[in-house]
Each structure stands twice: as C-alpha cells, then as structure tokens.
Amino acid sequence: MARDSIRLGVDIGGTFTDVVLEVGTARHSTKVLTTYSAPEEAILEGMHRVCAKAGVAASSIGQIIHGTTLATNALIERRGAKTALITTKGFRDVIEMRTESRFEQYDLNLTLPEPLLARNRRYVVTERMDARGEVLMPLERAEVEALADTLGAAGYESIAVGLLHSYVNDAHERLIAQVLAARLPGVMVSLSSQVSPQMREYERFNTTIANAYIKPLMKSYLGRLKGRLAAEGADCPVFLMHSGGGIIDIETAAEFPVRLVESGPAGGAVFAADIAARHGLDKVLSFDMGGTTAKICLIKNQTPKTARVFEVARTYRFKKGSGMPISIPVIDMVEIGAGGGSLAHVDVLGQIRVGPESAGSEPGPACYGRGGERPAVTDADLVLGKLDPDNFAGGSIPLYPDASRTALRVHLGDRLEMDAVEAAWGLAEVVDENMANAARVHAVENGEDLSDYTMIAFGGAAPLHAARLCEKLGIARCLVPQGAGVGSAIGFLRAPFSFEANRSVFMKIGAFDPAKVTALFKEMEAEACSFVQSCDATAEILSEHKVYMRYSGQGWEIPVSLTPEQAANPDAETFLRLFEADYVKLFGRSVEGMEAEITVWSVNAFTLTDAVARLAPAVPSGSAPSSGTRTLFDPALGHVTEATVVERGQLTTGQTVDGPAVVTEEETTIIIPTSRSMIAQADGCLDIRTKEAAHG
Template identity: 60%
Template sequence: MGQNDIRVGVDIGGTFTDVALLHPGGLTTGKVLTEYSQPEQAIIDAIVKAAGDAGVGLGEIGQVIHGTTLVTNALIERRGAKTALITTEGFRDVIEMRSENRFEQYDLNLTLPVPLVPREHRFTLSERMAPEGEVLLPLDPGEVEAMVERIRDGGFEAVAIGLIHAYANDAHEVAMGAALRTAMPGLSVSLSSVISPQMRELPRFNTVIANAYVQPRVADYLGRLVARLGDIGVTAPVFMLHSGGGLISVETAAQQPVRLLESGPAGGAIFAADLARAHGLDKVLSFDMGGTTAKICLIEEGAPKTANTFEVARTYRFKKGSGMTVSTPVVEMVEIGAGGGSIASIDSLGRLQVGPRSAGSEPGPASYGRGGEDPTVTDANLLLGRLDPENFAGGSIPLLPDRAEAVAARLELSPHDAAFGITELVDENMANAARVHTVENGRDIEHFTMIAFGGGAPLHACRLCEKLGIRAALVPPGAGVGSAIGFLKAPFSFEASRGLFQRLDAFDAGAVNEALEALEAEARAFVEEGAEGAETAVRLTAQMRYSGQGWEIPVLLERKRFGADDVAMILAAFETAYRTLFGRIIEGLPVEITNWVLSVSTVLPKVKPVAHQSGGSPAPVIRTRRFYDAALRAHVDASEVDRASMTVGMTVEGPAIIVESETSTIVTTAYRAIAQSDGALLLLAKETRE
C-alpha cells in the first residue's frame, strides 16, 4: 500500500463527526463531537486523532473524502446568500403556488414552506421557448441589460436563472448568465439548464434556486477546508460524496452544491451495499441510526435504490409533501427523527412523543452533562441498562444516570416507564416507516435482511427486527462510523439528465441517441476529473408514464443506444417496472417518456465473498449486566461480551450486550449473535433454521 492508498473519509453528522482512515495497518475509526460554528474544525480534529492512533503522518494521506450536512442545514435554517430568481414572464410565482398538494388534508392551519426567494426578488423576462425548443419569443438584449442593472442595484450575492422549457433549449439562459458574469465576475450564477435540465418547472426552479442560495456559502466552506487541511500538512486532493452515492471533485461540488444534499446518508447506503454484496444478500434493509436521525434504505442486488427527486426543508419535518422538492440524483431513503439525541416530550393531548427536535451535540442528551435539560433516546437507553455509563464512546463521554433520571421526571412518569415508553415509541416509529417504505416499493419486508449501523442502530436492531418479522440482521465492523467507511468504498460517478418528451408510438431514435451521446460525454468528463483511465459502467434510466398520468416511474434500460425497432423492448421494460410497483398494467393507453437520466461510474472492485458462519463455541463473558427486554416486558440478566474478543464462529446467546468503542449491540432474548469471518455480527432469530 503506497501513499495514494492511504485514504480518509470524514462524515459530519448532527451530533458526531465520524472518521475512517484506511492505511497499511488496516482501518482506524473514531468520533468527535460536531462543532456547529466551525464544522471544518471537527474534520481537522478527527483526521489528526485518527492519524495519530494509526501512526500515519498527515503528509502521507493520499486522498480525503468528505460528506457534509452543510447544504441541507443551510436550506433548513435559511442561512444562505441573498438570491434573486430570473424567470419567464408569467411564471414568477411558480415556487409559491407549488403543486397545490395538501399533505395534511384536514389541517386548517397548514404551514407551507416559505420560498427561498421572496416575491420582490423574483424578476421576469419577456421571452419564451416552446417544449420542443423552438424560440417563440426572442430574448431582448435591452431587457437583458436592464436586468443586469437591476441585479447590480439590488446587491444580490447569487442569481438563479430558470426559464420555461430551458431543458429543451438553453440559449436564453446562457445569454442571461453570460451577461451577469461579464458585468459582475464575483456573482454566483446558476442555470437550471445546467443544474436540473428536466421537465417540470417547479422542481427545476426549486433546484436551481437551492443551488444558487447555498453556493457562495459552500464554496467558502470548501475553500477554508482545503486551506486548513494544507495548513496541517494534508495536501491530498479532496473529493466529496454526492447524494447519489458517488464521488465528485471539490471544484464540482463548489459549483453544484445541491448535489451534496444527502451526502452523509448516501455514504451509509454504500457501506451497507458493499456488505450486502460480500454476504451474497439480494434483499437488504439498510438501517442507519445516528445521534439526530434514523435513515432506512432498500438495497437490492447489491445496489441502493435511487431517485431523481428529493424533499428538503420540510415544515412538518418528516411529513412527505411538506418540503421543497428538488430534482437531483439521490439515494432514496426514509428519514425520521429517531436518533440518540431525539427529544421526548408530552404533547397537547397528553401523549408521549419523540422527536423531531434533537439535542444534537450542543448541548447533547442530559446524561452527557453538557447542559442538556430534555430527556432523549440516549438517556432512555442508559436508564434501561443498554448503555454502560463508564464506557460510552470508548469512555470519552462519561454518562450521568442521575441526570437522565432527573429529566425523565419531566414526562410525569417513573424514570423506568418514561425510558421504556421512549424507546418503544422510537422503535415503533422506525418499524412503521420501514413497513411503509417497502410497501410503496412493492416489496415484502419479511424477506429482507437488516444491516444495522450508526452509533444507535445496534442498540435497536433486534427490537426492530422483532417488530418487522425480520429473522436476520448484520451489524458490520465499524458500525458506529458506517457512513465514513462507506465514503472509502464509493465509486467516482456523475449523473446527467435531460428532458426529452416523446410518446413511444412516435419514438425518434435519432433524437434520443443524440441526447444520450451528449449526456454520456458530460458525465464522463466529470468522472475523469478524479478517475482518469479507470474502468467505467454506464447506467441508463427513462422516466416513463401512461399518457394522462401526472407522474413518472424510473425504468432501467439495458441498451444505451436505440433503433426504431427497440420500441417493443422499451415498452416491455416499462410494463415490468409498472407491474412491480402497482401489481398490474393498464391496457390500451399510450406510453410516454419525459426525461432521460444517464450515469457513468467507475467499476467497483469485486468484494471477497464471506462464508456464512452458523455458530460455534460460546464467546467469553466479561460480566453479567441487566437490561430491559421490551418484548418480554421484564429486566433480564445479560452476558456482556467484548466484540474484539470474538473470533470467527463464536456465538453469543441472547440476552446479551456486545460492547465496542463506538457502540453496543443489544442481543434480545429471542436472538443470538454469531461472529462472521469479516468481523460482522449475524443476529439470528433463535427459531430460524441455520
């Protein structure tokens, strides 16, 4: 292993900043608390700590891979640039009118997201393109000059340009953007035809606005990060994990930061997908529970499920439909407020509720002793005996049971009842989210294997499996910093898209092939920034629907170029995908293609298959501890086992607690844990045939 093979992944979460350093001696991982005011400081601290633990010089690091929640947080907290929107006359209020969907049908006081750009900062041009790209109303040069002066006089830091049908012809957007950049070279200008060249003006406008809004802040942050790394001797190139699960250069990320929206959670999905391939699992439920949220993702045939739209900045934090829809490639997952720092309270009807508010890292759960005054999931797990107060986070954060008991009294329950109620409610919320997500994708959850990682997931995995009827779960090595490890396993990739509306009965293969060639060239150019000469794979998806429907479904196509005789093949692929989702097809309706999506990614190295271990000698027990087994509604005497002492095939019968520096795995009475050859723990229901 040379210098270029020493790589470090760093993931900033809402509570912890996780680090994973791959070096000649193996993999060194760790956690530090996230600093909200200076997120780059936590990265520096984490890298310095990991390098010191591994005995690696900072100058020896050959690559830094980073994922961040900065973009999402900036949109949620409205901490972006002063932004203007330039659009076509008559479409100024699209982002405020939204889709007219009432996500809470009977709420008379419904709160909708406030647009990132207020109405007085939204300006229009008298121009118009047709859906096929013809110029219906030319752009007036005098109007362009007047718009430049208006932007200059307004003191704007960023401008989003979203003109109608710019995905079909970008000439007017390019001309307006060029005029602004010439007059104000320091201005951040984002074009919808570059950021999201797809049909549907609402998500396209939202996406280009979100990009412009955060671009100055993200570019400044990434510039500071690279400079600070250089100051401590890390001169390696920095790459970012984008929300679709691949790596892009820091320069691309600075220009298109909207692609970073879900970069941290995407790392976790890659981590789980890599483990699924190694264990030969075709149907996996990825369960990532950290300090602030829990994320659930479906992984089939070794790849996480992806989507082209995503909601951010929800007014009802985890309510689908209440956010701002952006169109950018993203690993599709369900996110709920069920992290270790999620705060419990009593609502106006006297019911116990958990989340969506989180104590985060500042001040953190009450048991941290850092000023937290609210009961959290971590406090509840401590009171139920699932956490060792002397050995939390490797002993770096001593927990205070008396503080957890004191804040539990606020819930007007005994400390034990409050703790049980909090954990059981969180587990049921997560189970329900998993059920809904799998049903929406036409799957039966009982046939899946769970992969649990993140600091909180191993504590809750067995109970979640009990609720879902899942018989087997895997807790991988390094589970506490799974997303950071996932960064090290991510391919270089870029996804390009284009709106090109066609009915299948009028399919124009020439126009489609021309568009696909341009998309592939665009995607390859970005991939070669970080992986020139590497073997690549191309993935093509058509967004399709029946004529008259209001939304499309993604249809994966094997062929990358088409002839007129391929219409039957495309139709068959659409009907297969439609039947999988909805159970039937609709006979007699014409089919349409709205958007094409093409991604290029480097080919991942083949994983080493892991032979299944069905059990062997019992693992050595450190001591006996008591914890509360929710399924039995009783305290049980549990064996405490050091995970590092478990060799291949060793078995731990539940109830048990398997401890390590970054998390603990709770093995309930109904399960047993078996050490696998790659260091993973297989949690298996006892009545399951091995």
C-alpha cells in the same frame, strides 16, 4: 506504504463527525463532536486522532473523501446567501404556488413551507420558449443588462436563473449568464439548465434556487477546508460524496453544492450495499441511525434504490409532500426525526412524542452534562441499561445517568405518572415504532415484503435499536458490521467516482425516433464521463442508462433500466415491453389501450470499484467469553433482565452469544434481546437472528 493506499473518509453529522483512515487493509476510526461554527475543526481533530492511532503522518494521506450535512442544514435553517431568482414573466410565483397539492387532506390549518426566496427577491424577464424549445418570444439583451444593474445595486451574492422550458433550449439562460458575468463578475450564478435540466418547473426552479442559496457558503467552506488540510500536511486531492451514491471532485461540488444534500446518508447506503455483496444478500433493509435522524433504504441485488426527487426541511414530522423538493439524482430513502439526540415531550393528548427536534452535540442529551435538560433517546437508552456511562464513545464522553433520570421524570414521568424507567421504556418504544412504521410504509410504496429482508444496521445509535426494530417488522436476521458506528464514512471509501446526467425530452412510443434517442444518449454519456474523468483520468468508465416512462395522462413516471445493448440499439417495442413489465411489478397490472411515453432520460457514468469476495457463513465454534453481566430492560418482555456483556474485540469467527446480551465496542453498543442469538462472521459482522433461525 504507497501514498495512494492511505485514504481518509470524513462524515459530518448533526451530532458527531466520523473519521475513518484506511492504511492498506487496516482501518482506524474515531468520533468527534461536530463543531458547528467551524466544521473543519472537528475534521482536523479527528484526522490527527486516527493518524496517531495508525502511526502515520497527515502528509502520508493520498486521498480524502468527505460527506457533510452542511448543505442540508443550511437549507433547513435558512442560513444561505442573499439570493435572487430570474424567471420568465408570469412565473414569478411558481415556487410559492408549488403543485397546489395537499399532503394533509383534512387539515384546515395546513402550513406549507415558506419558499426560500420572498417575492421581492424574484425577478422576471420578457421571454418565452415552447415545450419543443422553439422561441415564441425572444429575450432582449438590453432588458437583461438593466436587470443586472438592479440586482447589483441590491447587493445579491448569488443569482438563480430558471426560465420556462430551458431544459429543452438553454439559449436564453446562457444569454443571462453572459450578461451577469460581464456586469456582476463577483456574483455567483446557477442556471436551471445545468443544475437540473428536467421538466416540472416548480421542482426545477426550487432546486436551482437551493443550489444558488447554498453555493457561496459551500464554496467558502470547501476552499477553507482544502487550505486547512494542506496547512496540516494533508495536501492531497479532496473529493465529495454526492447524494446519488458516488464521488465528485471538489470543484464540481462547489459549483453544484445541491448535489451534496443527503451525501452522508448516501455513503451509508453504499456501505450497506458493500456488506450485502460480501454476504450474498439480494434483499436488504439498510438502517442508519445517528445522533439526529434515522435513514431507511431498500437495497436489492446489492444496489441501493435511486430516485430523481427528494424533499428537505419537511414541516410536518417528515411527512411526504410537506418539504422542499430537490430534483437531482439521489439514493431513495426515508428519513425520520429519530436519532440519539431526538428530544421527547408529552403532547396535549398525553402521548409521548419523539423528534424531530434534536439536542445535537450542543448541548446534547441531558446525560452529556453540557446543559441539556430535556430527555433524548440517548437518555432513555442509558436508563434502560443499553449504554455504559463509563465507556461511551470509548470512554471519551462521560455520561451522567442521574441527569437522564431527572429529565425523564420531570418532562415525561411526572405528567404521565411514571417512574424514570417506565418513562424511558415509553420513549424508546415510541421512537422504535416511529421507525418501524416508516419502514413498513416505504416497503409498501415499493411493493416489497420486509419479512424476506435482512437488516444491516449502522450509525452510532442503530445497533442499540436494530434488534427491537426487527422484532416489530418480523425480520429474522440483522447484520451489524465492523465499524458500524462510522458506517457512512467507510461507505465513502467504497463508493465509485460517478456523475449522472439527465435530460427531459418528451417522446411518445408511437413517435419513437431511434436516431434522436441514440444522439441524446451519446451527448449525455459524454457529459457524465467528462465529470468522472476530471476525478480520475485513467480509470475505466462504465455507464448505466435509464428512461422514465408513464402512460399518457398519468402525473408521474417510473424508472426503466436499459442494458448497454438496449441503449445502443434503441427500439420502441423493447422500451414498451420493459416499461410494462416494471409497471406490472409495481402495480399488479398494465393499462390496456393507453399509449406509453418517455419524459426523462438518464445516463450515469461511474468507475469500477474493487471486486468483493463472497464470504462463507461462519460455523458455530462455541460461546463467546463474557466480561460480566449488566441489568438490561427488554421492551418485548416488559421487564428488566440480567444480560451477558461481551467485548466485541474479543470475539473470534464462529463464537456465539444468546440473548439477552450486550456487545460493547468504542463507537457503539449492540443489543441482543432475549428473542435473538448472535454469531460472529469472518469479516467481523455480528449476525443476529431469531433463536429459532439460529438454532433450527
């Protein structure tokens, strides 16, 4: 078999490292506990496992695509390099002042996240650009040289450079980079005009600092990984998934590691979009629940919703506004501290609270028998009958139900006068309601009604909770794809090579300049295409164009998509018409008598992926064979039921299962509650619907 038809996808999560090997059309996968001290060890172990399953040598792998939480975790845990910021005199405290908004209006003891860099690590230079990019105060080289000597003496490993209005004119940032390269050749440098060339200095400075902060760590890890893979025989190109849903080469990833933040969840959204295309679904709620977090994303017309800014390290239970903003292209999703390892406790009001703290893989939930004593979501799932203690992760990880019962009773039950089963029910309902509420809010913020949506559930824990989530959200249909337990890693193998270029060029519609717009789009398209060509020099490259617009005086913009024809022949009336149509969709009406303006321009270059064949719906062909029964607690009924157990590997197209039922496989377990029925589709997806929809 040709080497380029053998590809490996690897996703490092907070609890498990998922590894998927595709050999032609055949797929082999495994889950390995994440090794925090040396993440590459879990990758190598997983690679050897799947290669053994497939009967191929590691040297046969033609391409490796990798996504990781390492960048995110380094920011959350503050484990980055010794970093300095160089900024314009008078703007030293921008990252501490933030936007001066209050995300909890009535909290008198509001706790804001500490900036990544303390004040004594923030330095200034005397210079000034105006918003049009004209020099108001020139930068003197001698001042930069003196500052470089000071930074060198302090022993900084990485330096972020963020000057006022450098997104319009980067001349002063480039001068600083030249001096630093000459005076401090071993120190890494990140320029805001390259990392995030957009208006709003707080978001731009913070993004550049985050890039500089994790750059030495990620550069070292990626170099180490490439070397270890080559030593094990896998001496092939290694690519990285970025947060916008595409793939970049390892060199670009090492230079701009901030773009790797949220790379794993982005792979999951790409996986869900691929499933949506195969089933002809235009409205999909992607639900990805792993060991540490759950991610929810809206996918319309087989395309995940995207954004320009997202937050990491939120200090208030994942509350919007309480984290560090990162201004890069990203798939827009809401993240909740609700995974299989999320820990539960009783608060001062006597309420069960779940997450955001997670047991991870070390020590893991109490049932892992690795020293964990507090109850996690997985402990509740085990006690409620959702998991088989002898067949978790294909039998590779034994579970200890007695340890789960003890943890639930000691930490929840004794305080609330509940037995272990009732405490597990309470824990499960709280975590499911947290996720359902997050999905409702996300839908409302985007003007969507979830009752029209189909859920696609993946990740190791999602199929355990998806049907209950559908009951709470009023969603009639849920698909659990084949390989759901390693969905993000599969998504990496479905993603295109892509890179998005952004520019902040302010332009009012009344002063629209078609020639300037054409030149701007051409420059951005060349930049984005050059990054994609570095990954695949022979592929056909397409591009998407967007502008971000608002009414004058508004504080934020909305994205407006352009067709290739509209981008090639820019016209003020067309831009305004498109903006007003999108504005009405979001807010119900346009604003009369107020001028519109453009603040940010975007070009995303990408390669074409293989066309997806549309599947015909399966025709029911009879009940699936049962391998026994299991006691299962149904939270909607509030009591234990006897559930049919079905092995997923024994299912054939069209076979049906009525709930209550449990479908087992190596990487996850699918729960079908009493209210639902399931039919196996031709691609292996389990199609779970309300009994009325399934039989009516």
